[in-house]
Amino acid sequence: MLKGLKRSYEERSFWLPIAAVAIIFMLWLFGPQDTWAQAAEDHDIDDGKITLALETELQLSEAVPSHLVNVSTNEGVVTLSGSVSNILAKERATELAETIKGVRSVVNNIEVRAVIRPDEELKQDIINALLYDPATDSYEITPTVNQGVVTLEGTVESWQEKKLAGDVTKSVRGVMEVKNNIQIDYLERRADTEIEADIKRRLKNDVWVDEALINVDSEGGDVTLTGTVGSAVERRWAAFDAWVMGTESVDTSGLEIKWWARDEMKRKSPHEEMTDSEIEAAVQDAFLYDPRVHSFNIEAVADNGVVLLSGTVDNYRAKMAAEKDAMNTVGVWRVKNHIKVRPLDLPENETLEDLVRAALVRDPYVESYDIGITAVNGMVYLDGEVTTSFEKNHAEKVAWRVNGVVDVVNLIDYAHTWTEKNDWEVQQDVMNQLYWSPFVDLDDVRVEVENGVVILDGTVDTWIERITAGRNAFEAGAKDVWNKIEVRYNGPYSILPEEEE
Structure with a gap:
């Protein structure tokens, strides 16, 4: 598990040449006399600063080819335009924007300029993707395709199953848009009080959401969430949690985003x-x-x-x-x-290799690479070369979804480089990332840098804060990260770096 966390730190490139931009950004963002603490007290974040923060985030993201993506911000509403090569990158751009402090909502007008494929060929790949995915193989779903636009029809038993079918479809190379018309047929009708209780319990148990600031109301299964959240992405997760058995619709327009609310309202741990x-x-x-x-x-x-x-x-x-x-x-x-x-039917080695190869070829991120695949009694070994660590990790996750795979050994290589920056630049870039994150309180984290290696110290309220701080440090351009942050649970617990090996 913790090895997976370590891999996730690599998902964004830390070798891009942004040092000079970062210095100018820092001086412009807060001015030579301001401090990070003073900046955190400013509830009204300038739209231009939000735009530049998101542009920096997009530049660092290996999942979004952002060289043709444009960003504008008006009163905290971010508008994305331009073009990307696949629908997953478009959605990832929205998610990144929602994690920027001060963003109230995101309008995504990015055009998906995917590879053009014949409709029948694309349709067959979608059918295969749904059929060979171990979770969607039993769904009765019919896709139709018109010039890369996919419409899904059918019936499932939950919103989560509907969303998963859409996600599997979006992972197919050539898909430009998905119209998810799948209907949800609940096994039983539920009282609004039961629906509300389920939602409140899910919000309470979700580490990404603070349920104390959210009100839940259900009328005939139409759920309305009101109150306060700390970020646009927290509002999205709250909406996900509201889809329980019996939910017919979810309205989050009454959830106001106040990124400073967590501190001012003394959110409990x-x-x-x-x-x-x-x-x-x-x-x-x-x-x-x-x-x-x-x-x-x-x-x-x-x-x-x-x-x-x-x-x-x-x-x-x-x-x-x-x-x-x-x-x-x-x-x-x-x-x-x-x-x-324990697969119900373990394929022969050659058959499993063919299934994994087909899944990689369908994928919009890694289909162009020559990835070697060796299967031995359910164990799949991947080798070859890709450009980025994101592509390496993504290829592994594609293999995870293939029926018959028992485990994956990822031997794929990518370019391991680091752009030289002095320690002050690295420290300022890391503090900048922590400032813009809605999940980390900068006052709780101390940042030191020695020869490009970032040392994080302090005490935070949640494990997610600790993980996010470490990921932010890698995103900011750290050569390596030593995460010494402690987490409060009935007293501090310290997860030492050697436990993450």
Whole structure:
């Protein structure tokens, strides 16, 4: 698990030549006399500063080829325009914008200029992607394609299944737009009080959301969320949590974004009141709403915030999804994943290699690379060369989704370079990233730099804050990161770097 976190730090490039831009940005952003603390007290962030922060974030992102993406901001509303090569990159641009402090909403007018493919060929690839994905293989979904625009029809039992079918479709090379007309047929009708209770419980258990500032109301399954959130991305996650059994629609227009609210309202640390039994129940609740996981009998045992997962699943993607679900649960600070993968039908080695190869060829990010694939009794070995660490990690995740894969060994190589910057530049760039993040309180983190290596220290409220701070440091251009930040759970717990190996 923690190796996966280490890999995730690499998802954005830290070798791009932005040092000179960063220095000018820092001086312009706060001026020579201002301090980071003074900047944090300014509730009204200038639109120009938001634009430049997002442009920097897009430049660092390996998932978004941003050389043709334009950004403008008006009263906290970000408008994206230009073009990218695939629909996943377009959606990633929205997600990045939503994580910038001060952004109230995002209008994404980016054009997807994907490779042109014949409609029938694209349709067959979509059918295969849905058929060979271990979670969507049983869905009765019919795709139609018209010049790269895909319409999905059919019926599923939950909003999460509907969203997953759309996500699988978007991962196919050549898809420019997805119209998801899949209908949700709930197994039973539920009272509004039950729906509201489920939503409140999901919000409370979600480490990315503060439920104390959100009000929930349901009328005939039409859910309305009102109150305050700290960022546009927190509003998005709150909307996801509101889709429980019985939900017909979700309205989040009444959720006001106040990025400073977390400090001024003295948000409580949710971990302090979570017992191990409550954590176990929360993890199981997360499994219930994950279509990749809910059909399996996975046991979660918590010991002082450390969750041990065990049981058996029939695909590797389900194992990794369960781990992520547990990690995103309030009160959890570490996950030990002992889940066993036992495919219902283990393909022959050559057959499995063909299935993984077909999945990689369908993918819009890695289809052009010559990636070697070797399968041995369910173990898949990937080798070859790609351009970025994001592409390396993405190729591995594509292999996860193939039925019959028990584990993946990723031997793919990419360019390991680092643009030289002096320690002051690195420190200022890291503090800039931490300032713009809605998940990290800069006052709680100390940043030191020695020969390009960033040392993070301090104490934060949540495990997610610790992970995010480390990721932000890599994004800012650190050569390496030593994360010494402690996390408060009934007293500080320190996760030392050697535990992350």
